[in-house]
Amino acid sequence: MTLPLSRLSLNTATVRAQWNLAQCIEGCARHGFGGIAPWRDKLAELGTEVAARQIRDAGLRVSGLCRGGMFPAADAAGRKAAAEDNLRALDEAVAIGAECLVLVVGGLPAGSRNLADARAQVEDGIAALLEAARPAGMPLAIEPLHPMYAADRACVNTMAQARGIWERLGEGVTVAVDVYHVWWDPDLRTEIAAAGSAGRIAAFHVCDWLVPTRDLLLDRGMMGDGVIEIPQIRRWVEDTGFDGMIEVEIFSEANWWKRDADEVMEVVKTRYLSAV
């Protein structure tokens, strides 16, 4: 069955070198995408209220706000700053009508090798943020990142780890499943089933893993150009009842960020229909 474009969402990182948020909103509408997922830097440039109105006027859903998180810090002042910034992110997510606030949870504080402590700080940080997120009705979506980011971006690296957190913290904690980060996981199918059947999958992100991958962060591929069996993972996600947005998020310094943004949007649409 052909996927409807109404479920296709553009993560603005995909064209971040080419377009500001206003252009992304206009571009999504013009290309028939159903949704958008802004990053906070783009949101700040345009202003949250202006962005919210433009997104609403364009008839777009907001599959998520990227991003809260980055909880671990070397000291109490750093943790407090992170907590405050996360409250601002939560307000912004509410203001633009995001379906979730995506959490890239953070890695080791500078100078630390204590991964267990960083992981404990993450859980504490999410628990604190949840106190505000629950009354706001805003799902917090933990995005397990690929283990190659454990040190500097996110020390939650598997769906099973995220499950531990949502099981312990309860209602309001969900996951963002990004095929790039989890495709290698031998337990992926069972963990997707566990999260989905518990109603905890708040977001589904796609791109592809290139061989070779030339940069740890900025060499992600367009769907179909890599080795991830994306349709299979999508089926696993949808078998749990998920019928939400499919968000395309591609960091690609050497390729897609260098192309005309409208061309990128067209290729995203084509591959969404053929390789997702």
Next chain:
Amino acid sequence: MTLPLSRLSLNTATVRAQWNLAQCIEGCARHGFGGIAPWRDKLAELGTEVAARQIRDAGLRVSGLCRGGMFPAADAAGRKAAAEDNLRALDEAVAIGAECLVLVVGGLPAGSRNLADARAQVEDGIAALLEAARPAGMPLAIEPLHPMYAADRACVNTMAQARGIWERLGEGVTVAVDVYHVWWDPDLRTEIAAAGSAGRIAAFHVCDWLVPTRDLLLDRGMMGDGVIEIPQIRRWVEDTGFDGMIEVEIFSEANWWKRDADEVMEVVKTRYLSAV
């Protein structure tokens, strides 16, 4: 307690840009290392018999032969070629008195996205090789590689996955624990305990994870220069009774491969004593 140099082994990859195998053997002896772990390309250059004699004469242990594996292939001919090459690797491991044959199991065959099938091929390949390895008394040491290598080097990416294989295939299948590949794993401690208490840890490799890491393969760090809590992982390994060699394996195109090899050996020794 200070680690004895008798337990320190040089994986020849650490100075592969500077030294051939004869120089590595001589260098290990001169610097007081207890062991060596050759790569097969270096072994082929020198000749297995010559190498075996020189290693024996130098009084070095061989902590492992790098490497067998690379089992998955696109067709039967490819699988047959891999199987034959693995039998040769096994013979070489026996000839040089290696304590194990390290298996880097291989990733997706060219053109394939079928990770489950690649993993099945790996297990079939190990099972076949085991028929020859068992009578030879040569442990096959599966090295779970970091998930960032799942596509192109090894689709066994966690200790738990390796455990599944050694549990199913039985005697003769072991693991090589390399801190670089497994440090991020939330289940590392329990999986090390499971493998060690079953007598399945055949090798322990160290280097470090640099922040930032600039290349997926060739930017590994010297122990102490990165974020891995190496002494803690070593304690977990040794708590299971492991008292084997500690093998230093560093791929470092931009740094250590550019330095004088004797300087590298000195730094390895120093860091072995201070950061392992």
